[in-house]
Amino acid sequence: MPDLVQLITAADPARRNQALAAACAGLSAGDLLDQCARLDDFRRRSENLYERVRALFFLYAIHRFHLPERLASAAAPAGRRSLIPFAGYEHLLQRRFEEALDQFLAVQQAEGPSDAISSALAAAYHRLGFQTLADQVRRSVRSVRGNQWMFRMGHPADHPLRLRPELCQPHPGDGTYPILRECTPVRMDLTHCGWSDIFFLGMDYPEGAKVLNVSIDLGVHGRDPAPRPPVEASLRVIEEPLLRLASLDLGAAADITNLAEVFDFAKDYLGLLKAAVIAAGLVPPGIEGSGQSLAELLARLAGRGRGLEIVSRVNNIPKGSRLAVSTTLLAALVSVCMRATGQAASLTGPLQEHERRLVLARALLGEWLGGSGGGWQDSGGVWPGMKLIEGVPAGEGDPEFGVSRGRLMPRHRILAAADAALETRRRLQESLVLVHGGMAQNVGPILEMVTEKYLLRCADEWQARQSMLGILDEILAALRAGDVRRIGAATTRNFQQPIQTIIPWATNYFTESLIQQVRAEFGPAFWGFWMLGGMSGGGMGFIFAPEQKARAQTHLQELMSAGKRALQHALPFAMEPVVYDFAINERGTEAVLLEGAAALMPPAYYTLLGPALLRQERHTLTPARRAEWDQFGAACRARPEWRGVAQTLFEIMLPRGQPEAAAGQSLAALLEQHGFDRLQHEQIRADLKEGRIGLAQNRLPASAVIEDAPAAEVADLSAPGPAAARWAERGRAALRNGELAVVTLAAGAGSRWTQGAGVVKALHPFCRLAGRHRTFIETHLAKSRRAARQAGCALPHLITTSYLTHAPIAEFLARQHHYGYEGPLHLSPGRAVGLRLVPTVRDLRFMWEEMPQQLLDEQQQKVRDSLRQALIHWAAAAGEASDYTDNLPLQCLHPVGHWYEVPNLLRNGVLARLLAERPGLQYLLLHNIDTLGADADPALLGWHIDHGACLTFEVIPRRLEDRGGGLARVNGQLRLVEGLALPREEAEFALTYYNSNTCWIHLDKLLAVFRLTRADLADAPRVAAAIRSLAARMPTYITLKEVKKRWGHGQEDIFPVTQFEKLWVDLTALPEVDARFVAVPRLRGQQLKDPAQLDGWLRDGSAAYVERLCDYPA
C-alpha cells in the first residue's frame, strides 16, 4: 500500500509530484481511512508549512472525492446515518478549524465513517489549508523589509515620514499647491501564466511561476483619441487638517477627519484609496484602533493645519478588463504617496528598480488590507515595456527562507531589444485586438481551484502546467524571431489545451462562439486567441494579420454586441462590450509635478467637487481654492482638452428632468402586467414595519418538537433493492401509457448563481457536457428525451416561468428549436409577482448578528463588517420596508416562491390543455432547475404509483453544505421543513435527510387537496378561489435576497432586499396530504446552486452521472 505521507516528503521530485488520485486508485475505504489517520498525525507534527498544507489538501481531497464513492458502495448503513455535530459546525464558522476537526474526527471514531462526516472533514481541512496559506502570505507581506515599521507605529508623535518640501510650498504667484501626478500603464499577460502568479503557487513552486507581462497604454476604440496610461493618481497639500479622497471614475469623494474612517474600507467607494494611503505609510496600519487624531498625524506629515488630497482616475476603463486596473491603481496611488514622503527618492520621472519593488511590496500589502487578492504580476504596469516575471527560490536572509520554497516577491527582467525587437513590438500592436466582452465574473473561486489542483498534483493539470512552461518558451522564441503569427498559434493552443485542462471554467459559451465566428469570418487572417487572465468573457485578445486589424476591430464590436444581445438573459453581462486601442508603454510608471497654472486636477474632479464648491460664497474659499478656480476657468477657456468641461458642470448643476420618470412608469407597467397584488403588498409592508413578520418570525414556535425522521418512515431507494425491478417495470408501463409529465421549475431568479444579477439560470450554458456547453434546460430536456426513448413514448415536459424568465426562455427555445425535443414542450407562465422592499434594520441585524455566520479571514471580515454597517445605514436612510425601486425595473420585482408554480399550471390553462391532449396523464415529476440528476426514473415512478401517495418527495443524506431544512418529525408529524422555519439553528443538524425538492405528484389527489377535479380546470374563477384558499393555509416567509445594481463602467453593487415567498414543501405539513419520502442517491438529488460548486461537481462524478442520464440531440 502506498504511503501518502511519502508523497509529500519524498526528496525525489518524480515521487513528490505524483498525483494523489493515482496513489488512491487501488485503495479501499479502510485503506484510505488508515492513510487519513497518518496524514492527520503528520500534519499536526510537521514543522514545514508546505508539508502541512499539502497534507491538509490530501485529507480534503480524500474526504471530498475518494471516500464518499467507496462509502456509498460499502455496506455500512449505520455509518451513513451519522449526523454532523453542530458544535463542530460552530467551530468551523468561527474559524476554529482544529477544534472543528477534533469534533468531526471524534464522531467518525465513535460511529464509523460516513458521507456526512466526510463532507464536514473535507470542508474543515480545505479551509484550514487555505487559512494556513493566507496566514503565511500575510506574514510574508508584513515582514518584507520596508513594510515592517508601519506595523510598529501607533502614535502620531512617532510618525517618521514628512512630506517633501517641494509639495509644501504654495506657488509664490497664485498660492496654489503643486500637484504630484503619477501616470501608470496597465499590464497584460502575454502568455496567460496558468495562474502561476498566485502567491500560494509562486511560494511553493517558484520554478513554475513565470509570466510574460507587458505594460500598455489604453483607450476605448472610438471614444478616446489615443491610448495613454489609463491610471492616474494625484496628490497635493490642502490647507485643511483632513484627508480628502476622490475617485473620479466612481464619482465618489469624502473628507475624512478621523482615523477610524480611514480603516473603514467598505463604507464608500474609496476603499482602494484608503488601502493605498495606509499601505504607503501615510496612515500606517499600526495606528489602527489607537484612538489618536488624524489631524495630529497630518500635522506631523504635512505641517499643522494642513491635510492631503488624493485623487484617482482610471479613464473610465471598465471593470473586469483582466488588465489589473484595480491593482495598477493601487500601485499608482502607493507610488505617488511614497514619492511625496521621500520613501521613493525619485519625486518625478520613472522609478528606479528598487523603488518599483518597494511599490510592489506596498501594493501587495494594500491588496491584503483591502481584502482583495491580486496576483504578483498585477503591478506589472509599474515596470516599463515587456518583462519576464519569475518566482524566486527563497534564500538565506529572506524572511521566507525555511518556511516556503519561494519568495513572496518575484523577480522582474525587462526584455531588451534582443529579446523582442522594437519592430516586433510594433507588429504585435498592429495585429492584436484587445476587447472587453462585457462579462465581469468573480475569479476568486478559480484561484482556489488552481491552488488546490496544484497541491494535489492532479495528473492532467500538472501535465498541463508543465506544457504551459513550454508554451512560454515558445512565445519568447517567437518574440525573439519577430514571428507574431507564431505567438498567436501558441496563445491559442495555450487557451484550448492547458488553460482549460487546469480550469474548464476559464472558457464559456460566449467566448467559444466569438472565437468560432471570428475564425469563420477571417479564416487564415485570424492568427489566434489570447486569454488575458482569470476567466474569459471580459478582457480578451484576438490576433489578426495586420492588414485586417481595422476591420477586425469593427467586426468584433458587432459580434460581441450581438452575442451579448443573444445571451444577456443567460450569462451575467455587466456592461456593453468594448474594443480597446492600445500601445506598449516603454516607460512604466512616471510622475510629474504640476505647478502654478498647470496645477489642476483632471477635469472630472471639477465636475465632481465643483457643484458643492460653486454653491459656497467665494470669500469662504481658501485663497488656494480661489486661485485654483481661476485657473480652472482659464483652462476651460483656453485649453482644447478642457473644452466642454464647463458645459458638463453646468449640466450636473442644472440637470434636465424627466428621463427617470420613464423607468418609474416602466416598473408600474410591469407590475400591472404581471398581476401585482398591491393590497397584499401593503399588508406585508405594514406587517414588516410592525414586526409581525420578519426573519425571526419565519420560525416555528420555540416549543415545537423537532425530531429526526425515523429510518422506518423513509424508503431507502438509494441502492437497488429486491423490488426495484418490479417498480421499474410498473414505471415503464406508466411512461408508455403517457401517465407522466415532467415539470421543471424555472421561475426563480437564481440569486445565488449570479449574486442577484437577474439573469435566467435555466439558460446558463453552465458546463461542457457531451462535448458542448449545455444549458440547464437543454440538460433537463436531454434526460426526458432519454427516458422517453427508453420507454418508447413521448414524454411531455413543462417549464414553469415567471415575469423574469418567461420571455427569454420562450425566445431562447424558439431560437434553439426546442433543442430538438420530440415530446410536447410547454411553458407555464407565472401569475404572481412581488415588489422587493428595502429590508428592515431588524432583519439585517438578525441575519448578520443572530444567525450563525461564517467568519472570514481577519482583514476580509473587517471589510465585510464595514460593508454591512454601510448597508444598514443604507436601509435606514432609504426607508425600511419601502419599495425597492432604485434599480432596473426587472431587478425590483421578485418571484413569490415555488409554491405558486404548480397552482399556476392550473390557473394558466397549461395543465388543462395538456390533459385535453393526454387524458391519461396521471403523474407529474416536479424538480428544481438546478437538480440536474433528477429524471423520470421508472423505478421511482413505479414506487410512487405503488404506494399511492399524493406526493412523494425525494430526500438525500445530508452533507455539511446542505443547508436549508430537511425531513423532520415536527410535533409528531413527518414533514419537510424549511431551514428558515426551524426554531433553532442546531435543529437542522439533527436531521439526517435533506430535501432535494424533487417531487412525484399524483395529479388527481393533488387536485383534491385544492378541492378541485379535472373538470373544474376549465372554471377559472373556481380554480383561482381554490388556489387562494389553499395559499392562505401556507406559511409566508420573509427572505433576504441579494440583488445586483449595475452602474458606471462595469461596476456592480450588491444589495440585500426583502421579499416574501411560499414554498412547495410546506404542503407536507397539511394533514390531508399523503406525503411519502424516499431516500435517493446523492448524485440524483443534489443541487447546483453556486458556480463555485462546478469544479467539484465535475470531478466527483456528478457530471458523468448526469451525462449518463442524458440523450442530447446529435
Place this chain on the structure above:
Amino acid sequence: MEIKKAIITAAGPAQRTLPLQTLVDRDGVTKTALRILIEEVRAAGIEEICVVTCPGDPPAYAAAAGDPGGRLRFIAQPAPRGYGHAVWCAREFAGESPFLLLVGDHLYVSGGRKRAAQQLVEIAGAENCAVSAVQATHESKLPYYGAVGGRRVAGRKGQYEIAEVMEKPTPTEAEQRLIVPGLRAGYYLCFFGMHVLTPAVMSLLSAEVERNAGPNLPLSPALAQLAQRERYLAGELEGRRYDIGVRYGLLTAQLALALAGQDREEVLSGLVELLARREMK
C-alpha cells in the same frame, strides 16, 4: 592615528546663538555652551580648535569661549549652504590631518569616567580610521538625523563597520538598508553629532562643492562615499547627546549636566519640591 585638531560648526542660521547660551556645568561653574564644548574637546587632548560661524559672529563667539588656552580659530561660512559645506569651509585648517568634528548645538554628558569626545578619539586612534559616534535611535526620530548601517566589529563592543550612510532616511529606506543585527526592532544607529574624520572627507566634500552649486550640501553623502573608500567605523559611546536647539532642549541639557555633576543633590531636591508643590495644588 593622532587627532590634534577639532572643528565645531555653528554657522546654521537657526543655531548661531545657541553656543552663546549659558549653563551651569557639572563643576558648578556657569559657562557658555561653546565653552563647555571646547572643554569637551580639550579633555580629548586636542588643542587646535576651529569654529565655523556665520560672518560677523566671531567676536561674540570669542567672548563666549572665554580663555580656553590653546589655539582657537574662527572661520566664516560665507552663505548657509548646509552642514557639509560648513565643514568644507574648514578644509585649510584641517589640512592633511584627521580631525574631530562637533556640532555647536549639541552638548554631551558622559555616562562614565571618560568624556564622549575622548572616548571617540581613543577609538579612532586605536583603530586608525574615521569613526562616527552613534546612538541607537527610535525610527520616529529618523527625520532629524543621519543614520548608518553596517555590521558589528568582532571583539569590539559597541563598534560597527559602516556600510551605508543616509541623511534623514525614511523608515522604509532604513529598514531595507540600515538594519544592524543586534539592535532592537525599529532602532537604528543615528549620528551623535560627533565624528573623527580623515582628510579624505575634505576631498570628497571639495568634489561635491564643485559638482553641486545648490543651496544645501549635506555631509552624509560624503560620509557614504567615505565608507566605500576606506575603513570607517561607528562607535556607541558611554554618554548622551543633548540637542539644545529643540524645544526645551536647553533645559533638558542643563538638567542632564546638573544631575551628572556636583550639584546633583541640590537640583534633585529642587525638582522634588517643584513636583510636590505642583501635586498639592
